[in-house]
Ligand SMILES: Nc1nc2c(c(=O)[nH]1)N[C@H]1C(S)=C(S)[C@@H](COP(=O)(O)O)O[C@H]1N2
């Protein structure tokens with residue numbers, strides 16, 4: 001079969017999906033339904049009709065399967081459907097590889113093997129992780145999170161990875177550490193960047209930062225995979241930040257360095273345009289961006305015109321107030 005498939009249950013409106021049918025793993029889904037007395041052939045046929053196919057070019061960019069990773073059900077209570085991977089993995093922001101959403105072909109130039117992630121600064125145990133450490137030294141889990149870009153588009157994706165606080169436990173920041181910065185891969189030889197206008201002189205590398213308390217929050221996550229496989233390069237292979245209560249730009253991709261500091265680090269978008277991209281950048285419908293109202297958002301859908309996509313109200317902290325509200329009270 002030339003096409004890969006996204007799991008059929010993701011095409012069901014949330015109201016129709018049973019808890020069992022929310023598994024991403026198709027084999028597991030079929031097993032469940034066979035157990036319930038529904039034939040697996042019928043399931044496959046029904047599934048095909050509802051799937052959004054991934055074209056062969058895009059399919060080649062997907063990572064290797066991460067088997068035996070359990071979904072953490074604590075984050076399953078979503079108010080919207082999971083975004084088909086065909087959309088999420090072909091509509092990306094990754095300025096190192098261009099200024100459009102269609103950077104996935106360019107991003108394939110990102111060299112990810114070997115990879116080193118250095119943890120440094122105000123920590124008791126400075127550590128360098130190599131590529132396999134990232135998938136082997138931490139217990140991986142799947143978390144389905146809402147994701148919200150400051151440009152007012154949004155998606156829901158199943159990340160695979162581990163909570164950032166697991167890394168905190170290994171490296172042990174010293175009491176002086178108040179902030180932590182995350183530096184993305186950059187090499188001018190392989191990263192053309194946007195070719196137009198203001199964007200020719202950007203302050204590379206891409207750096208993002210959090211407070212230690214934010215990094216220690218249960219939601220803060222390092223993703224090494226998405227949709228059941230290791231991250232495709234366009235999503236920030238081999239490891240990227242996921243901070244679902246903040247705008248997407250706070251989630252740096254392809255991280256090579258993590259540094260613990262006493263002072264607030266300079267970050268990429270905040271340096272370029274501080275009044276558009278605050279350091280904190282929590283999703284908040286009441287705080288308008290100078291160019292976009294943040295009252296509503298569009299759910300990534302068919303085609304490339306966001307105005308064709310379903311419009312939904314923006315939620316404070318992207319719907320994660322119960323986890324993070326106390327950080328900002
Ligand atoms: N290194 C790096 N990380 C980045 C970006 C980028 O341009 N470079 N874009 C950010 C923005 S604005 C968003 S919305 C998300 C997009 O993630 P996705 O393409 O995996 O959906 O990545 C964030 N991380």
Ligand SMILES: [Mo]
Pocket residue numbers: 093148149150151247248249
């Ligand atoms: Mo974004």
